[in-house]
Amino acid sequence: MEAAVSGLGDHCLQGAFDAIDRGFAARTTAELDAIMGDAFAQFGVSWFSVDQMRDTTGTLVGHHHFGRWPEDWGAHYLRGQHWKHDRVVRHAVMSPTPMHWLEAQKRGDLGAGEARLFGEAREFGLCDGYVTPLHQLDGAVTAISVTSPERMELSPADHAALRLLSIYYCSFGLVLKHCGLGDGRARACLTARQRECLQWVRAGKSSWAIGEIVGISERTVNFHIEEACRRLNTQTRQQAVIEAVIRGLIAL
Amino acid sequence: MHVHVITAANRALYLAEIEAMHRHRHEIFAKHYGWTALISADGLDIDEFDTPHTTYFVVLDDAGVLRGCDRVIPSWRPHMLTHLFPEYAQEEIPTGPSIWEWSRHAPGHPAWSEGLNREVRLLSSIALLEFAASRGIDGYTGILEARALPMAMRVGWKPRPLGAPVTYGEGESVACLCPADLSLLPRLRRMAGRAGPVLIELPAQASARRPVELAFGLDAPMASAAEAAIAAASLRSAGA
Incomplete structure (x- = not known):
């Protein structure tokens, strides 16, 4: 299939608003994932994950907080400690601005290990993605990654809606986790x-x-x-x- | 620790606290947050929305020391979202008698203990809700930093986005409407260990004594919070 969903324009933003409204009512991470999963799907996104990428001491970490993510890829990523040579992580800890994977791959500074990691991700069905980093004042960096099994063709309005959904997904999830409702405990x-x-x-x-x-x-x-x-x-x-x-x- | 409302009517009672507030804001936003546009040689953060009509909440501890502050502006007066950053909102920006704008949220300081900062954060939210109850405010609009959203939601605020996030130098911000849900008050007061209201609004003429003097039961007005603290210390040592 040539290119994925695109160009829904203002509908996208409205859709994000509606999903966020519903997100406030989510009582568990499972409910939250169902609500936000539907909204993310509008952009061809099938996986979404909130990860800590840097801790308060400035050390790179690959700590997965929550999200809907292919388990085999997660295990592979952890086993290889791949955050150490992940262009997406490198961007997220350096800059608070969101980044489309596609742009990262086009940049001249892509290392060999980083290029290989994008290739491996593709084999696991993560062909394209979009990362929204959140830099905390204490130096920690949390980032929301959303990925698609196809190339994501995103208009500026889509970018905006995806970032909004990402930011709220992360916030909702952290609050649920904090209240102990998220992880079955x-x-x-x-x-x-x-x-x-x-x-x-x-x-x-x-x-x-x-x-x-x-x-x-x-x-x-x-x-x-x-x-x-x-x-x-x-x-x-x-x-x-x-x-x-x-x-x-x-x-x- | 209490939160004092400073309004056009009573601001003459709070001149020292107002200066301490602008200094605290500079410390937080210019130095700690790194909002370089706000760096100023005099160490005070003051912008065009700080007018004699602006309303402030200042959190003062029992020694009269400022521990946090917030700024609110009624939506029928010039405010940031409508007059400075309209591009933040794609939805119609809510305005009207029951909507105020909340900005310069600066509870606590990174150098202070987490226990103190937590209490100041709670008091600041309680104060906004108590003020909403006293003025018939349904909600506060404001521009929230994305990284601050989880903290706000954990307290119980439900910030509804009014537009797409805007990327600025240090991250992402979202224009929001935060409904003033008064049903949060009992729980927040419990969390803060308070049995009743935390907000104090001094009438302009009722007393020549400002909060620092009230805190120590002093009759004579003091020139500054620092002076009051010194007076209190000497009272204590005289007693001992």
């Missing part, structure tokens, strides 16, 4: 006391009754339940019970 997202209170809600007890049973004030019970609702992203305590059961946080 869901138990850690509720305290023992919150789980205990929810367990009694499940048994049909009122806040007052729970307070009597557990030996804390009704007010404190409400506080724990309210906080559990917030962490589980539910409106009511009944929904929180259901959500906690689904996640295996409390017994059915």
